[in-house]
Amino acid sequence: MSEPASGPPELADLHRALRRVRFEPRPSLGPEIEGRVRRGERVEDRARRLRFLRAAWGLTASAIVAVVAGATWLSHRPVEIDRCCFDLDGGGAADDGVTLLAERDAKVHHLRLYEDHDHSGRYSPGDLIRLDRGDQPSIREDASRGLVITEHCCLDFDGGGPRDDVLLVMGVPPDRVVMAAIYERRSDRHRRQPADAFPLR
Amino acid sequence: MSSAPLPPLPDSRPTSVPVDEAQLLCRKWFEAHGTGVYNYFRFHVPLVDVAEDLTAETFLKVVRAAGRFDPNRGSAKAWILTTARNVLTDWRRRARLRQYVSIGTMHDLVHDAPSPEERLLREEEVGRLLDAVATLEPADREMIGLRYGSGLDTAEMAQLLGISEGNVRTRLWRVLGRLRKVLAR
Numbered sequence: 001m002s003e004p005a006s007g008p009p010e011l012a013d014l015h016r017a018l019r020r021v022r023f024e025p026r027p028s029l030g031p032e033i034e035g036r037v038r039r040g041e042r043v044e045d046r047a048r049r050l051r052f053l054r055a056a057w058g059l060t061a062s063a064i065v066a067v068v069a070g071a072t073w074l075s076h077r078p079v080e081i082d083r084c085c086f087d088l089d090g091g092g093a094a095d096d097g098v099t100l101l102a103e104r105d106a107k108v109h110h111l112r113l114y115e116d117h118d119h120s121g122r123y124s125p126g127d128l129i130r131l132d133r134g135d136q137p138s139i140r141e142d143a144s145r146g147l148v149i150t151e152h153c154c155l156d157f158d159g160g161g162p163r164d165d166v167l168l169v170m171g172v173p174p175d176r177v178v179m180a181a182i183y184e185r186r187s188d189r190h191r192r193q194p195a196d197a198f199p200l201r
Numbered sequence: 202m203s204s205a206p207l208p209p210l211p212d213s214r215p216t217s218v219p220v221d222e223a224q225l226l227c228r229k230w231f232e233a234h235g236t237g238v239y240n241y242f243r244f245h246v247p248l249v250d251v252a253e254d255l256t257a258e259t260f261l262k263v264v265r266a267a268g269r270f271d272p273n274r275g276s277a278k279a280w281i282l283t284t285a286r287n288v289l290t291d292w293r294r295r296a297r298l299r300q301y302v303s304i305g306t307m308h309d310l311v312h313d314a315p316s317p318e319e320r321l322l323r324e325e326e327v328g329r330l331l332d333a334v335a336t337l338e339p340a341d342r343e344m345i346g347l348r349y350g351s352g353l354d355t356a357e358m359a360q361l362l363g364i365s366e367g368n369v370r371t372r373l374w375r376v377l378g379r380l381r382k383v384l385a386r
Contacts, residue, residue, distance in 0.1 A: 011377045018349040022311040025239040030231040033257045037227045037264050
């Protein structure tokens with residue numbers, strides 16, 4: 001690269017300074033490129049593969065997010081459960097049922113005990129409601145002597161899947177129910193523990 | 202840095218060449234022009250890795266399209282550098298949002314500094330110079346990169362840019378004038 005003949009003298013130093021700037025590629029770069037040529041590698045292949053990998057990663061990540069979000073939504077979505085027919089009120093006949101609106105293995109929003117008057121095997125508008133409560137297991141004020149506590153085990157009362165729930169009913173037989181709640185049985189080791197060892201829901 | 206003579210390739214030749222031939226061609230072209238292409242990229246991108254990637258991409262492209270090269274229409278050097286310019290343009294488009302820091306990335310700088318301190322001073326000096334080049338307009342940077350990076354002379358630049366040699370000289374001095382002002386700030 002020769003010195004320009006007609007250049008301004010004040011730029012000559014800069015010209016020389018730039019000319020002195022040289023970089024040396026690492027010695028293995030040439031053989032590396034040669035190897036890629038030998039393997040028949042194409043730039044387009046690489047770019048396409050990168051694009052494909054990016055797209056695949058994006059899709060995988062989206063799918064994981066969607067599955068997790070869906071599972072979370074499903075697990076927190078309240079489910080309606082209707083279990084019939086047992087002797088829940090102490091009347092002797094297995095004609096009582098329970099309906100629950102609950103989050104799986106979590107909160108109970110609504111619990112109702114009914115007598116299956118029409119023997120439909122599920123709650124219907126003509127059935128007699130023995131107890132209707134919201135999300136708190138409280139005892140009705142008119143509880144009196146002769147109170148009988150029964151535990152009904154084990155069913156899936158909260159939609160969690162396994163039959164690990166116990167329905168606790170307090171009432172005065174044959175037809176009064178003053179409190180009902182469910183709790184999770186969890187494991188055999190805990191089976192012998194009293195019901196109040198687990199939170200009532 | 203002179204352009205290596207190439208065997209003439211007839212027009213009827215297919216676009217791609219056999220692998221063995223391509224490998225030899227790659228070696229030959231890289232030995233002759235690899236450093237020039239690499240320096241062209243180093244004047245444009247501050248990272249060694251990126252300059253290496255772009256150099257590799259350029260040679261993969263030219264070797265793959267070797268069948269299209271016509272020595273009657275220009276030198277191999279000009280052809281390879283034209284490809285390098287396109288590769289750089291593509292990279293700029295892809296890397297629009299990337300930011301690079303040039304500190305400590307000059308281990309490939311050729312120098313004759315006898316001590317580490319002098320080498321550091323030299324790196325700082327070159328870093329300052331290239332940082333100033335990076336502030337210029339793309340067309341100005343291109344002139345600097347072709348002239349001082351790839352080492353093209355005025356005639357080769359004129360051929361590559363499609364302008365006259367006089368025009369190349371004038372533009373180059375103007376660019377140097379602008380660069381000097383940037384450095385004086």
